[in-house]
Amino acid sequence: MPPLLEIRDLHLTMATRDGPVQVLNGVALRIARGEIWGLVGESGCGKTLTGLSVARLVPCPPAQYPAGEVRLDGEDLMALSEPRMRALRGRRIGMILQDPATSLNPTMRIGDQLADVALAAARHDPALLGPGPARTAARALAATMLDRVGIASARQRLSAWPHEFSGGMRQRVLIAMALIGAPDLLIADEPTSALDLPVQAQILALMQGMAADRGLGMILITHSMGVVARACSHVAVMYAGSIVETGPVVEVLDRPAHPYTRALMAAVPGRHTPRGTLSALPGTVPDLLAPPPAVASRPAAPGRPPPAAPPGPRCAPLARAMPSPAPMRTGPPMADPPLLELRGVSRLYRPRRSLLARSPEVVALDGVNLRIARGESLGIVGESGAGKSTLTRVILRLERPDAGQILYRGADVARFGPGALRAFRARVQIVFQDPQAALNPRMTAEEIVTEPMLVHRDTVGLDRRGRRARVAELIETVGLRPDHLRRFPHELSGGQRQRIGIARALAAGPELLLLDEPTSALDVSAQAQVLNLLIELQDRLGVGYLFISHDLAVVRYLCDRIALIRQGRLVEEGPAAQIFDAPRTAFARRLIDATPDLGVPLRSAGRTAGTD
Amino acid sequence: MTDPFRALNRRDLFLLAGAGVAGAALPGRLRAQAPRVLVIASGQDFPNLDPHTATGYAPAFFMRNVYDPLLRVSGNPPRPVPGLARSWDSSADGMTHEFHLDPAARFHSGAPVTAEDVVYSFARALRLAKGNSWMLRGILTPGGLEAVDPATVRMTLAAPFAAFLQVLPWFPVVEKAAVEAHLGEDDGQSWLMTQTAGSGPFALKQAQPGALYRFVRAPTAWQGGGGNLDGVIWRIAREGATERLLLQRGEINVALDLTSEDMDALEGAPGVVRVIQPEYRTFTIKMNTRRGPLADINMRRAISHALDYDALRDTAGYADLMVGPLPLGILGHDPDLAVPRHDPDAARAHLARTATPEGGISLKIVYSANLEQQRRYALVLLDSLRALNITLEIQPMRWPEMIAACASPDTLPDFFPVYQTANYGDPDNFAYAAYHSASNGNWQNPVFADPEVDRLIEAGRTETDIEARKAIYGDFQRKVVADAPDLFGVQERRKLGFRDAVQGHVFTPVAANAIECWPLSLV
């Protein structure tokens, strides 16, 4: 009996303005019913295209499949006509796309969208709806499915609009839509990465349950090893358009065979990763749409076990030994007065006032009290919309708090005159989430790093040559080469850009850096690089951090103390170890439970390993 | 009274509509069957239906067809003929006139036209002092009006005026009772703006301002003779070219605003009759005789000789060159008058006697921005002045600005082009308005003033003997030409287009585009 899905030697080329580029390079995969396969890799490695290729959703042209087979129950999908393929989609192959916020048609009611899918599937499988008027039956089925994915009072919710649902609920609706046609194979492309951590865990559990109930084969595309460890029975690791390693999750994660897999895993901080021990992958992810020629033109190497390592610096065995763990910092003792102190800071947002409209206010910060000492690193963790970014803006006086005080070395920031404010802004600097957006695209790296010194010419007190020297020093500090200085932001990789952002923040000689999710837009290896850099800088320069993140593991890796924030309120605060080992609130526990942990061997953790 | 601005009662208009439905079914062609509706295309709208306040040729059409005056003019040259007045007697000194009304005359309401109505109408026109009342300003006063009996009106002039009978067609008679019933606060002006109270052969049935006006033959039409028309439509077509094409396609019967190019294009067009006739409408370019280089008579003479008159006539198309200040063919006009003609040598000779013998100056002409023909004349002048090494600045202006520019010699440009149309077929119409110093500051004569010319004009307007008047106007013409205040330009011919189905049209050179429809027939 053929496997549910078999991909053999799949190649894909894309016509670009620079000519055809090979983006899939002999992908091979076999999936049986009941297996949940995790397809992992960094962004741009071709995992999404592999998923779309199975459903033949990659537009041709510009795409072209020069070789390869995709067999569903032995039937080659690549040979089917488009109408026959259409008949398979939704009925045999279900799909869930990455962002639940954008995957539902905003202008149709939930029930209609579900019913439409059911009706479409029923055209090829009349048994699906049973007897009676099709429309009524389809709506009944829609209600049943909504109920089954855990949406309460499903029948009433049929007439709701997508925007009335939260992200998690929308993802549930999408799962219902993907499963309403009773498919055999479910392809889920990053189904949880746009969701908050606790919701992620719920959704993953739901998908696991549904797949198990129905005996589905499933491909879970993700960049997160944590997700794989949590939800999958098998894993396939992709790199540069090829699959480099496959196997059951327990084996691959506990004993990664391929150097790339190893590197990938070593770059992710876990719950117990000791400070300073992350190893970053060397080099950068090859961009498949503009690859070095060697990668693009590489001949296919099909089959399992994995082929020899594709070229590229990342797949070289890790030359550097893992650095030895730095001692866990306990943090400097709380000095008096603290460097920065927030007392009962609140901030409300009023939607733009107009003459006659009055809309409810949104509370972004609600009586927050915080203290940061010199050289200390404080992590702020919360879900999206918890008010984390507002905090940085209020501290920097980019916005004024509606209540409360912000004291810098005991002085009220709100009372600073222009001169004091400027001095303050030289001492407290910020690094942003999206390094691409945070750097002026029209300035070179050198101009960007020089700018704070020009702005604070009086305090920095350097002449032109002095500034040059300082820039060169800074660039070296953040681990870049002098020739990077002549580049524009778009000519740098994400990690390099963030280094420039950090160099800029350091340029005026600050005491405190506000780091607003500085790694969340980065790939795991770049994240590891930046995190290590931050640790190194702190140890060397003694600069304090206010590190904001939604990822508890990252914060735990970097910070002395952690503050949990939820809906603008400070929920819990304490030393990092204490928060993890003895959380006082349910919220903290939920966050911790949702944080994947690769540091603990899977088997010993007693993880279910699927049904291989 | 019906209100023509309201939507029509369908049954009321069923007769008229017959042609309409047929026309809709067969657009592009007029049906020959009854009812006979004459369609006239014109570029002008009726700004105002009150015959005592409106001016322009569209209102003139209205006055001629919906209202009756005491006298009409007819023929070429135009002569007074009976209107409401079946006959009239004038005293030998021309100061007293007695009019005997036609007893058949009826207003559209059915009431007879009486002397009271006539007196009331003249008194109202003079009282409102708008529209055409200027023609009788200072000549007739309300005190000079008298209803001798219901059928007799006597008018006693305050000053002698040789052309008195010629201006009477422009004073229509309204029904006193109807107007007095709607006086309002403005002497019935608001009411008459949209309503009619006339006795003319046609009654306004429907008005769509900006688009068309429908007239039907008045049931009370008392005028004798006349053609077979059941109705008339005044269709507003804003472009001459459109009018011509409509005429060619047979969608209209008469086109009033045709250019010379249209006439050429219509030559030989089947079913089209062209009327190209001289008319008492002159085009002259006034010069600023009081200020600037043109105050020098030598400069004016130089330019009079430099102007390329042939080019002027060429661009005008169907036109005749003027000979002196009076229009060709009018009473007293001297066809043998010696006037300047294109003569480069003479021009340079005169220029040599000016302060700028080599030219090298720049002069300015304005023209009315919506009169294309004036633009062409300005360009001809520009081209002609080059021979004198004089440049010309051409500035289009709106009519109000042009009027404003005439206020004083200081604001008047060097050249000022003027069309002048005869409101009545008498030389006084031109001489007084265009050359008497009393008109200074007006657009017809912004600055020219000469006591001798004034004396001749006054003598001409009070003299009643024809031969004596001819002599006076002969002197007047020579005197004006000698002073060269104007570039005497062209007299564009009146260009009308008719379908050949229209019969009975007689050309009259006074307001020739305000067609009298009563005599016309459609066959």
Place this chain on the structure above:
Amino acid sequence: MTAGTRPPRPAARRPRALRRFGRNRLSLLGAGLVALVLALALFGPLLAPYPAHVAGGIDTAARFQPPSAAHPFGTNELGQDVLSLTLAGARASVLAGFSVVLIGGTTGILIGGIAGFLGGWIDEILMRLTDLMLIVPNLILAMTVAAVLGPGFQNMVLALALGWWPGYARLLRGEVLAARERPHVTAARAMGASQARVLVRHILPDCVSPVIVKMSLDMGFAILMVAGLGFIGIGVRPPVPEWGTMLATARAYMPDMWWVAMAPGLAIFVAVFGFNLLGDGLRDSLDPRGGR
């Protein structure tokens, strides 16, 4: 993409936009047409086969000659060579269009930039005024002002520019507001940079591309409006040749003397077409958010 006010930039940014532009054959056609029209605007009177006619000279003996070798587009009502007038007419049209866009654009940029950057009640007042001006029908406003001021080149430009700025004010305010929220601008503010520095160094450069694109597209539109005013009879003064005015005059002689209308009509079309293609291409290459 911005004017080269900064130190030399070896980067690929500008060339990339340029390359993208160059790959689009239609954009190149547009650039070619625009170059042609600009060349005509500069040298049109010199290229005219009958320069005397351009200066107002007439030849009444040769009125309304149909197209021939001597007069490829025939002659008009005054015997002037239509081709010569059309070639020379480019100057008035292009110059007027350019001035309108420049004056209207500059005014709008100032107003919108000030409103967007300063915010508060200044923004409120300026934007209410802008909204109001956007409601006033453009053509009627321009006609009114031109009629009030009288025909003439400057008056026409002024009349059109008066209704032209609100579009730019809106655009620039929106761009400034968007740019103000961009992290790199926040970063500059957070490092303590002055208002002026933030505006000049970080915000304005971000707004240049959309403005350039709009200006290029507006050139075509402005030429259309100029021709429209000329067509109604509120244009330049004679003897200056201008396409809209020529077309208005020529219209009276349709259909028999159709050639008088063809050259100016086609000239307007080609010029506007060129600017529109160019603007479209610029938008595609500079401002990938709009259009395709």
Place this chain on the structure above:
Amino acid sequence: MLRFLFRRLLMLGPVLVGLTAIMFVIARLLPGDPVGLAAGPNATLAERAALAQEFGLDRPVWDQYLSYVAGLARGDLGRSLMTRRPVAEDIAIYLPATLELVLAAMALAIALGLPLGLLTALWQNRWPDRLGQVLAIGAISMPRFFLGLLLQLVFAIWLMWLPLGGQLPVVTLPPPRVTGLVTLDAALAGDWATLGAACRHLALPALALSLSPLAAILRMMRASAIEVMAQDYVTAARALGLPRRKILIKTIGRNAVSATLTVIGLYFGWLLGGTVLVETVFDWPGLGLYATRAILSQDMMPVIGVALVTGLIFVAVNLAVDLAYGLIDPRVRYE
């Protein structure tokens, strides 16, 4: 929703006042002599003065403006110097013709522009799409009056298929006035012959007017359809096996239209104020011609009135567009 409407309607007051103020300021810059023009060439100074007094032109500008605004509250738009008729009445006569023309043109533009935009988006970068783009840019670049002349030349003069201009054949009586729109009134009266004639007269000017909005709508629809097609929910709909027609209309079409609505609203207002040229060419008895005549005789009350009415309709149309957004896109909420 009702509150939203109410609030937007409240905003009309300031808009009216602001609009009239702008136009008044411009009107009073006049160096010319509208009274002189209206009084006629032979009027005496006393007559002119009387006329100026009658129209209140001898009073200070602010006083004139105040009484104008006071009149506005009663629906009085002043009187025209030229026709001496109330401007409101004149506009009531001319506006329907313009509305009819604009509505017909917009209907044509929308009916063709939306589906063509969707189609060219589907054929993105293939030859029908490229051809469509070139034609669309060409259509936008075509001067409307020149296009009108060409249409006239071909269809009315050479082929003689359609009438040259005007709203109805000269001898046809207009149908009883209900809405003022001739086609609609004819249909209401059941007068099919007149309806046919009216449509034939409407065809060329509406076509000339519709070309550039048609092109703009097509381009906008294409651009937003392409944008929508890249959205996840379209990929999702395809991945879930929905039929093509459903994806095209319900998913792509509906979402793309909402972005195109803005263009439609803007163009409607723009056409309304820009019919002058087409009306001139086709001799269409509409507001544009009325305004032109008033402008040329410096008769400012009609000009202000026309600006006001078209401005109001523009605001109303955009309000309707905003409401239509809400119908199409439930995310838009009226607050």
